[in-house]
Amino acid sequence: MGLSASAGSTSIRALCLASLGLLFTAAAPTDATAQIATGAAAERSAILRIHGSNTVGAKLAPMLVAGLLEAKGFHSVRIAPAGRENEQRITAIDSQGAPVQALVAAHGTGTGFSGLKDGTADLAAASRPIKPAEAESLAALGNLRSAAAEQVIAIDGLAVIVHPGNKVGSLSVEQVARLFAGEITNWRELGGNDQPIELHARDDQSGTYDTFKELVLAGQGKVLAATARRYESNDALSQTVSSRPGAIGFVGLASVGTSKALSITDGGSQPMPPSTALVATEDYPLSRRLFLYANPTSQSQWTRDFLNFVHSPDGQAIVEKSGYVAQAISPITLPVQTSMPEAYQRLAGEAQRLTVNFRFEEGSAQLDNKAQRDITRLIDYLNAHDKRMNSAVLVGFGDAGNDAARTALLSKLRAMAVRRELAKGGILVKDINGLGGELPVASNSAAGRVKNRRVEVWLY
Template sequence: MAKKYGRCANYGECTLADSHDTIESTEENFICTECGKALRVVANAEDDENKFKKIFQKIGKWLLPLALILFGIIAWIGFGSNGDTPPPPSIKTTTTSSEVKATEDNIILRIHGSNTIGAKLAPALVEAFLKEKGYTQIEKVPLRELEVLVRGKKEGSRTFDAVEIKAHGSSTAFDETDENKKVGLIGGYADVGMSSSPIKEEAIQKFEAQRLGNPTSRTQEHVIALDGLAIIVNPNNPIEKLSVEDAKKIFLGEITDWSQIGGKAGQIKLYSRDKQSGTYDTFKHLVLAGQKLECDANNPNLKCFEDSKELSSNVASDLNGIGFIGLNYIGTTKALKISMGSRVNAIPPTKFSIKTEDYPLGRRLFLYQTNQPSPLGAEFIQFALGDDGQKVVNDSGLVEVSAMIEATVEAIYGIETDKKRILSDLAIPNAYKDLVRDADRKDTQLNFRFTSGTSDLDNRAFRDIGRLAEKLSKSEFKGSKLILIGFADAKGDDAQNLQLSIQRANKVKEELMAEGIEVDTVTGFGEERSWLLDPREDNNDSLGKNRRVEVWLKR
């Protein structure tokens, strides 16, 4: 296919655009390799290297049969007169239908990593992506366990193009493991990495060592969805809520019977995701304070699963069972309300509490790429972040990050319930209640969050500015009054935290005004103790939940 040359015009957002670099691409995927935006044509040229490759490929087709003939002649000369050497036995190779299909397909994109994303969301996103690109006869072809191809045909094509999805856990988004080889971005086995937890420092260092860029940058790390890490029990279990501390004690074996926390007597049975999954890593970090669960013969009361659906099914059939799972896999189990302490309200894992990231065990779902992304991989990520991709996220049972999708009945119920709780809570300052009494969050279901000790927007917040501005620019919001309320964590000086919370709210105001959106009220409450989402001061994730700016709308 002839090469095509262009330049990116996404100035201020893309380093390739700012440096006016000429980018080599193809007619089919004529987009910027960094930001995924369409390129401006500057030249066309034939890739001589590809011509030589084609010549060598043709020569290669003849070399193998010639080598086999030569080997046969040598074997006949060496052994033909020896009647004692019997002919080799014939070997019959059995190939499964899925393996045949895999070898016949043209793999155009490889997506590896999280089972939470890869089991359901990724195949659905790929199917919608291929449809948008004009593919037909789209189907899902299972390969080995937790591996699948989503393939389709372009008009006039005799062969399938396929997208490879390997969902062996978040760690495999980045690198190989003892159990899984030929996976991940670092070794060049994947074009897009899926992770249900932020990339770890060890993998970041490997990215840098391989000169693959900074995987935490806005161009390489993308929040495509939100998920709640639900703690689930059998639907007939009378327990309704649980503190994070009690959950920790249960899974570490310090609480072993339901009667110890007010339930019916019965030995607690534990169900966990496997150690390679982002679900396990998030639970270990948020609930177990870094301690590990050991799935071995020495701990017969704990069962571990590589597949989320299988874990959920086992808890649903075990009256004394308890497990942790992504929100999308609650199924027929009961998800408990979770609190971060005795003086903090227990919050259910609803779409609203997860979208605002107020739910204690909420998490972000990421797609990662290197600083040298495949054009199709970059295009796929942009599709996932766009309105069509976010609709797929919503339909899959996860929580979209887009501000454009209308609030569901479930979300509206969660919003109204949360507001009633605020107005009836005697500990919450009247100044805060007066601000929100006549406002709502039906169209502003997000909080802007920041890096520690600064007013710098994090990666999701940076993109959310544009999303919110696009929504509020519609005529239906004309005359509405936007209210921004800042908060800080409980670490450090009270007076400084109050100023920082106001600075953060003003930062959001500046960004929104730059997009043409007027802001009516800006204020901050610092580390207001009655409104801390998490009272702990020694946990970075907990502190991160408190570093926020709420967005309310008065009509």
Template structure:
């Protein structure tokens, strides 16, 4: 077997493991320590309030456990998922008090998995270095995508706001809705607490870690409790994860030089929406518990991702959407995507690097599996690169093509042939070209199409 055959064989088995549901089998791997606890999960309330308990329930069911229940513990946002392995009681504990608490719990050996709605910080990587490199793909697990929704009462007439307007409101520089085109009414500000990854994401993306949250803000540990307050307050504004938006109105958000986007599934999944974010689970890189590894595998499987979607988050399973008729962009871009469908995968890269980031490495495998589905056998893939502003547009275009070529090469290594890459440099930004927006604009879109339809389109445009 040559190197390429070996790599393809390894990929096939990996894809089977990644996308095949976890079937029930003997419960020897559910044998806990004397206490009956299989493992503990601590951290983000966004993940831990509903999603993590549901994942644990479904995982234990797949493993054959019986009499499974979710019980609330003595403190709010703490849960125990219980079940029976034969006659033996087993359980998994979930403590959802904010992302920072998950990393502290890992360090103190009080948890096996840290839930986080933000990437691990440099000081936390250093704190946990005895566990290995916590930024490695074997330790950092992207488990879903969430959109940080800016919410108002359903009676508020506003439709969208800019990131600057939101920043001005939450910092206290704007205190009345009339200052931004609304009613003459004092603004009530609601925010998550300091332990929350939701707060950390908002602080980074909106307040830019330079402005202070207004002292008039009311703080909440729970997304749902915050949303309930906004639903009752016609002057209220807050921010929550997508799963907590059913009772309120979400606002479209725009960044500098970009069009307003609502937190719709495709825009959140591609991370084009300005306040999209990744949800993480972190496990020790060095010798994690086998049952924990198996649970993480289930969470990232197509079945686990379907549960995330049911609850209100954005699944990592690829979805597609036809190009809207009113799309803006260069003529060549519009010609390429006409009669095509855009996939919910945007490939992004490590900061200041041409290397695919951890999500992109997994998305390569997801795309390979997706394109090999029977219904996609006659489809072709078009990769389109974008970038940030450089000294001149030509350099930006070249670099955007190189990023698309990186993705093309990774897919080729797994036996998937794509069309010639195209790059459009700094055109069609999804974020400001400064700060964190710079790396967000460095992306590769994935479009797929029926070859016959593309030929018809090219003939029609001659």
């Protein structure tokens, strides 16, 4: 349902129940937002249109839109249904008394890329990276994998949820895959009560489902059981799971609600809950990035303003308020464990780890699009905390390949790549180290190896 509120009396947080797909339109000055064009007329007069992921749209996007409008001096922000499920209209008044509106259409990641292709959207919201076939189909627009097109706006944890009274506290990725494939049918097989298992899953249009399929099902050679009940909305799925003792489902981190989120293990990792710190570092096995994709060669001023706001400190503060994990940097203290390499034990005993990791493709020391922005964030953080000289330590890791020496070398080369970029910003690090395939945070699957190829940042 829609939420209506005046910007003068309602905080941005009050807008978080709105869903996505954004469509800003301008109209002639009037004293009533009800006179704003609707339907096809609104589409024709659009100056910014965003379609796609329900994960991005249910809470995060409306809050970011509200923040942008407030930053531009708009007032009387209101949200109302737009005539279809998961579509809403956001309206506001500018300083001259002229109304603008945003139409919300959050029908799944795939619909965003379709909108970019047919010209009905200026931005595609996605809860997974663009697929090779999608990028190829949009090649006429330019390189959709370039930094100009691909914008990581937040980090999300894909939470596996059960009824609050379920005794099971953690599962391995393999067990989750077998559950959703229908191979485990009673909770007693996992140490729970004698209770039949009910499966609840997102629909095929959902980026949440695409991520689950890639990180859980495909990696174990499984497919979703035909008995699973499917949902277009994360929140609707979570509400159902929280009310049914035998239920299990998966949702974005912001939609856990009153359900119970399980800890997850992958390969040799310890059980990891979808906590803010573990999701921020992307170490949590089912963490994922949330994206906006733009036309890399042609962007309106509204598009540029919106993307700049999303990446700003104010925009990332809204990400945090929305229930997702912001890309802001903060320190965390890790307990020393005897299973850690000796050098890592010393580091954990003397320094704090920062909630930023740099990750790399196989055999590469090239920073990806998120890492390039994170370098700037890290430089700003170190400058703000007077840690420019000899305070930061970079620790590189690799995936467990057949050639341990090559893995160790690549892990150090990746740390050196981060050091080189920091030096361009006037930062002199204290030390670098490469620990090769030590301390994996994921299995040795394709997706797991990407998580294991990382550079951590520690601060004295």
